[in-house]
Amino acid sequence: MIGGISFFSLITQLFMGLQVGLVYVLLAVGLSLIFGLMTVVNFAHGSFFMFGAYMGLFMMGLTGNFWVSLVFVPLATGLLGLVVERFTVRPLYGRDLNDPLLLTFGLSFVMVESVRLIWGTTGFPFDTPSALTGPVNLGFALFPLYRVFVIVITVLIIFLLWVFLEKTSLGLIIRGGTRDSLMVRVLGIDLSKVWFLVFGIGTGLAGIAGVLVAPMRGIHPDMGIDMLIQAFVVVVVGGMGSLKGAVIAGILIGMVVSITTLIYPMMGEVVIFISMAVVLLVRPSGLFGEEGLLE
């Protein structure tokens, strides 16, 4: 017992924090990737997350198969991201940083209202896939199998993203573009194509986060708003543009929120912002902000 809390409770709570933190990570890496390379603060990221959940619901209605949805959703949201980049974000390159920020801010409203028009203001339940229902015994607690699956698949996605960025020549260009876009262009590489692709990957990641979260929290048009705030906090704490920072900050914040909720529930949500304030006071550029995207 530590302060009236059993060891098993503490471990369970840390595991819950890890799971919730990894959801933050999944949303934050896309946001961080887009900012790191393109310096676009994508305020519509939460709406892509929401759109992913609705696309998942749509696909579930068509096929009744969660796994098909899981493959379809990142492709659909990524494709939407590509269209958005090509026709709305691209014309703003070279302009003030605030211009794409305002654009994506407006776009987020358009997306939410469009979903309201199509699917209505009332949310929908999203059934847990039958193969992943029920609890699994982790030795220290019973935990929903679906949430364990979310942990596994999130780790897998982050690993694949790391391999893509670290081990492929396209990843090398992205990393180079993040460090010094002028130098990459001098080498004869058309960075606009890379930006196009990265925006699609980032929004695809938001979409897959949406469909993964849907069985845990249901679906409604405003579901992206809260998640976007949390994702921004994670990106700021980790360091704008740092993938490693987003991963570590997401897990840390999830665990801090979880333990705070166990000890003093009222502060559970506030502690996210306290963490951000503390990090910004000590390291204004975030935990890994100075080191760039992949350091």
Place this chain on the structure above:
Amino acid sequence: MSKDKFKKGEGRISRRTFLKGAAALGGAAAWGGIPALSRTSWAQAKNPIKLGGLYDLTGPFATESEDQRRATQMVVDEYNNKGGLLGRPIEHIIRDSKLKTDEAALKAKELVEKEKVDLAIGTLGAHTVVAYNIECKKHNIPLMGICQTDDLNKMPDWGPYTFHEGFTPYMTAQAEARWIAKNLGTKWYFLIGQWAFGQQIYNSYLKFLAQNPGVTNLGKSDYPLGGTEYSMHFTKIIDAKPEVLITTGFGKDNTNQAKQMTDFGLKSKMKIFFVLTDLMMAKEAGQASIAGTYAGTHFYWEMQDTIPTAKPFVEAFWKRWGRPPTGYGGYGYGGAKELLGAVERAGALDPEKIRKQLEGRSYDNYKGKEWWRKCDHQSMQDFYVLKGREPKDAKKEWAFYDVVGKTDADESLERTCADLGFKG
């Protein structure tokens, strides 16, 4: 008018100008300008009675608030279809508080000072209705509160023309606490939302606990309004080993909690009691999530099988909006019926005459007998406990619950007039 006046390009609209105008008109229609135009002509033609409707149309309670608006509109249309009220049409002027106190204050001021409404109805949030009431009180406009709040019927918030069709959280908790202690268990844990309603409910439960030493309070976890992840509260709750978990989760909080409590197996460890639920929350959470959970309500549409006045309301609502009404739709319908009915009986918009029509009156608009307590204008009505059906037992669409408990309307469930600051 001479023919000469119509020379080429004069007194005519060129194709380009027409297209510009059409585009502008199209834009105005898309952004709500057309209703404003038609509203003006309506107003000029008939000098309508203006009913201000402030609703929390954005945020976690948007679905239930929209039902309040719809049900109120049904009553307005009932009057307008039979020639209006006092020979004048009723205009329902709608504003969205966005569930924020400052926005509610701003929109209430707009309704009262700019639109100059004659009567007022709304909101759903216990905090937004207080802001609305302040503005209505200032201008002696009769307000029909259709939410759950402890503030509208107590001094000094209460006004002589303030009426409250909704339950008070105090009454809700008193009605539920007796039922839970008798039927579900006496070791309780609370999950309390950090907003006015949550605190008012908890305070009333605390009073019950103080008067009933046989019931134990094992602890409380607070959560912010509109949260998304509740699983992090569960370790503490499970460790406390309660017989009953009582939660104030409402709206999206309710659906997220029901879903996550099911996933984490809380339902097999304790009874779950939502202090308040409504139809669309069950729809959003899904039958599997609400199965076996208990919840309080003042109205559920299947009561039409046992309450005669519920049937026409449910049928009319269903026919118009394509599904059964929520309980909050019931508040909107019942509240609007009472307010507009009082004007009709009074034969005037004089707030004093409206007040006299309502004080002490018994009525049955959609859910059986209710009455207005004279001292504080609080509606007294029956309260019910629902239990979520198992998916295999939910045979009809929208048939989410069984009604398993009822507490009859009783003034002793509410604070006394003296407690609320009324003399005599």
